[in-house]
Amino acid sequence: MTTRPALLIAGHGTRHEGAADALRALVAMLAERHPDVPVAGGFFGAPASPLPLSGAVDELAARGAGRLVVVPLLLAPTGPIRESLPEAVARAAAAHPGLGFVCEPALGPHPRLLEVLERRLDAALGGGARRPEDRARTTVLLVGRGAADPYANAEVVRTARLLWEGRGFAGVESAFVTLAAPDVPAGLERCRVLAAAAPGGPGPDRIVVLPGFFFAGDLLERLRMQTEGWAAVHPWIEVLGAEPVGAAPELAEVVMERYRATVADGAAGGTPAGGVLPGAAVGAAAAAGGAA
Structure with a gap:
């Protein structure tokens, strides 16, 4: 059994094969950059996902992991949902007695992720095809998943404010x-x-609609349908759609930063599946407010 905690990357709720491919690419990037860290990824909250979280837990356990640091791929918390991230991990880990885990909160508007969002905006605007002053005539709509928890929704508003600061939009x-x-x-x-x-x-000369989530999927399709409907009755306004964050190198950096901070703090001891240990209390509390 390996003594180094394994890294489990958790995406939320998609059955989209493109999202699964993007998560696989992120896992491969991290594995190549950090061969000393066992890493796998999967999605929770979507029973028919092509890349289920339970499969990632099984893979890491088979590779000898005794502890998992679970990092959710969420820019903002999801609020209350049918099955929280700690519940999903605990259910998957129950098949591996003694496997401990700790769940981290949502990544939030990390400066490196704001850089990726800005790059996605520039790409939607045509990159170098536009002048820098064109930003002054561009309004951005940052679209989050949405949650029943107002504190989760407030994180999207906070991200929008931070994205606006000093960027000229x-x-x-x-x-x-x-x-x-x-x-x-x-x-x-x-x-x-x-x-x-x-x-x-x-x-506005134009509005750029920016997804506030990481991968393509049902949410992105619904977002684009709603955007196209509004744009159809406002043909005099240029409405552009940006791409999600995707498997960006900056995302890999932020995930690894979170993993290393957790290991350094000693919180990666976690809780055995079915148990209630301090690691689980930290993980469950963080994920209930941050990744659930």
């Missing part, structure tokens, strides 16, 4: 795909109204 507003207001059409309308009221013009 006319504004960065927030909206949600589901469970919370404003929804995507209302968020786009807010962008239009606020830009129209600003000095210097009748409204």
